[in-house]
Amino acid sequence: MKRIGVLALQGGFAEHMQKLRQISSVEAVLVKKREELDGLDGLILPGGESTAMGRLLRGEKLIDILRKKIRGGLPVWGTCAGMILLAGDIEGQKETYLDVMHIRVRRNAYGRQTESFSSDSPCPSVDKGIHRLIFIRAPYITGTAASVDILLKLDGHIVAAKEGTMLATSFHPELTDDLWFHQYFAEQIQHSPSVLT
Amino acid sequence: MEKRWELNRNLAQMLKGGVIMDVTNAEQAKIAEEAGAAAVMALERVPADIRKEGGVARMSDPAMIRSIQEAVSIPVMAKVRIGHTAEAQILQALQIDYIDESEVLTPADENHIMKSSFQVPFVCGARNLGEALRRIGEGAAMIRTKGEAGTGNIIEAVRHMRTMNRDIGRTVTASEEELMHLAKAYGAPYDLLRYVHDHKKLPVVNFAAGGIATPADAALMMQLGCDGVFVGSGIFKSENPSRRAAAVVQAVTFYEDPVKLEEISENLGAAMTGINMEEIPREQHMADRGW
Numbered sequence: 001m002k003r004i005g006v007l008a009l010q011g012g013f014a015e016h017m018q019k020l021r022q023i024s025s026v027e028a029v030l031v032k033k034r035e036e037l038d039g040l041d042g043l044i045l046p047g048g049e050s051t052a053m054g055r056l057l058r059g060e061k062l063i064d065i066l067r068k069k070i071r072g073g074l075p076v077w078g079t080c081a082g083m084i085l086l087a088g089d090i091e092g093q094k095e096t097y098l099d100v101m102h103i104r105v106r107r108n109a110y111g112r113q114t115e116s117f118s119s120d121s122p123c124p125s126v127d128k129g130i131h132r133l134i135f136i137r138a139p140y141i142t143g144t145a146a147s148v149d150i151l152l153k154l155d156g157h158i159v160a161a162k163e164g165t166m167l168a169t170s171f172h173p174e175l176t177d178d179l180w181f182h183q184y185f186a187e188q189i190q191h192s193p194s195v196l197t
Numbered sequence: 198m199e200k201r202w203e204l205n206r207n208l209a210q211m212l213k214g215g216v217i218m219d220v221t222n223a224e225q226a227k228i229a230e231e232a233g234a235a236a237v238m239a240l241e242r243v244p245a246d247i248r249k250e251g252g253v254a255r256m257s258d259p260a261m262i263r264s265i266q267e268a269v270s271i272p273v274m275a276k277v278r279i280g281h282t283a284e285a286q287i288l289q290a291l292q293i294d295y296i297d298e299s300e301v302l303t304p305a306d307e308n309h310i311m312k313s314s315f316q317v318p319f320v321c322g323a324r325n326l327g328e329a330l331r332r333i334g335e336g337a338a339m340i341r342t343k344g345e346a347g348t349g350n351i352i353e354a355v356r357h358m359r360t361m362n363r364d365i366g367r368t369v370t371a372s373e374e375e376l377m378h379l380a381k382a383y384g385a386p387y388d389l390l391r392y393v394h395d396h397k398k399l400p401v402v403n404f405a406a407g408g409i410a411t412p413a414d415a416a417l418m419m420q421l422g423c424d425g426v427f428v429g430s431g432i433f434k435s436e437n438p439s440r441r442a443a444a445v446v447q448a449v450t451f452y453e454d455p456v457k458l459e460e461i462s463e464n465l466g467a468a469m470t471g472i473n474m475e476e477i478p479r480e481q482h483m484a485d486r487g488w
Contacts, residue, residue, distance in 0.1 A: 107270050111292070
């Protein structure tokens with residue numbers, strides 16, 4: 001049994017919990033405080049507002065400890081705002097949050113809510129299926145270091161990437177009825193060596 | 198259209214566990230964002246001032262809304278009068294992220310806007326399940342309880358949330374045979390009532406609004422089952438807006454943790470003064486607007 005935490009400061013964390021509960025090899029827990037980070041085999045940073053989550057992460061003094069754990073090998077997956085939290089470079093601003101993934105991201109890259117969309121697309125680097133990808137005021141990746149694997153490009157933009165034990169997606173698999181990406185994350189955790197920190 | 202409604206409903210899901218704050222200029226919007234607001238509501242006068250000054254309250258100047266859109270990266274919402282389709286068209290042209298068809302402004306029609314004919318999402322107020330489902334039937338992608346705006350008094354928000362919970366509980370436990378009668382009693386579209394019966398919850402996110410002035414008020418509404426809160430006059434009518442804003446944000450996250458709430462509630466300066474419900478003549482209750 002692997003224990004996966006979902007950061008529950010703000011945003012769509014309940015939706016991730018609901019998906020994780022459908023995977024039998026996984027125990028899902030909400031994470032709001034430092035002590036709740038102990039004993040995790042993986043962590044999901046949900047969608048929501050990255051500025052709100054960033055403010056709460058700082059208030060709870062979670063930034064440094066999370067960065068240390070992720071750099072130490074704790075598998076992590078950021079969706080939408082979670083991608084921004086992971087990024088080492090956010091366009092148009094100096095401030096970063098966890099600064100662990102070597103990606104440059106553009107906030108609200110598609111525009112405002114009227115530009116939010118969904119697309120039924122394959123993602124061959126993960127599996128053979130066609131999946132509904134939901135983009136809500138989504139960011140995308142505009143630059144990557146050599147250590148980053150691009151998992152999916154949509155209309156020329158990078159919307160999913162992997163670097164070591166870190167995953168980032170612009171879209172929201174937790175808003176669909178499809179377990180594919182949660183399963184993929186759970187498999188990554190099964191194969192990753194035990195977390196050191 | 199169904200697909201657009203889904204996407205709009207999804208945006209509200211991303212606002213959950215968050216605080217949406219009323220702001221009247223770009224400077225306040227930045228303070229709100231910095232404090233951790235999940236979105237801001239751009240309007241020229243906060244409800245407390247609308248209440249005090251009287252007169253017809255309308256949609257805000259688009260230039261003022263635009264200046265707020267340019268100042269922050271979080272979603273920007275703005276209010277239109279109930280039933281004022283043209284105001285909503287103007288806000289859609291401005292690419293607002295969410296329109297609040299709001300009883301805080303002076304109503305323009307006894308019919309609400311046909312929200313399903315818009316691309317842009319709408320949030321609407323409700324005092325009970327029937328009102329919420331009528332608004333969702335018209336296309337609202339998010340609901341908020343209609344506390345009494347601009348009073349700094351939480352009682353009406355609590356009353357309406359309790360009513361909503363009671364109505365949902367009644368719907369969930371109703372037998373198949375009772376559902377149509379219940380739809381009639383609540384004035385609710387049958388298919389949406391059926392959804393509530395089957396899923397044991399509203400089809401969209403429900404925030405608390407109206408009268409929230411302290412972190413404890415926000416925590417109370419979260420404990421009653423709201424997905425997040427709107428704070429109108431409560432922030433920028435208080436002594437220390439940025440501090441109070443950050444405290445309300447924390448309270449919504451840690452609403453189940455009294456030790457944390459105590460810490461959060463310390464030294465915030467004076468809250469807005471507030472008004473007791475007995476001091477407001479019934480015909481001036483904003484929550485009664487809407488059909």
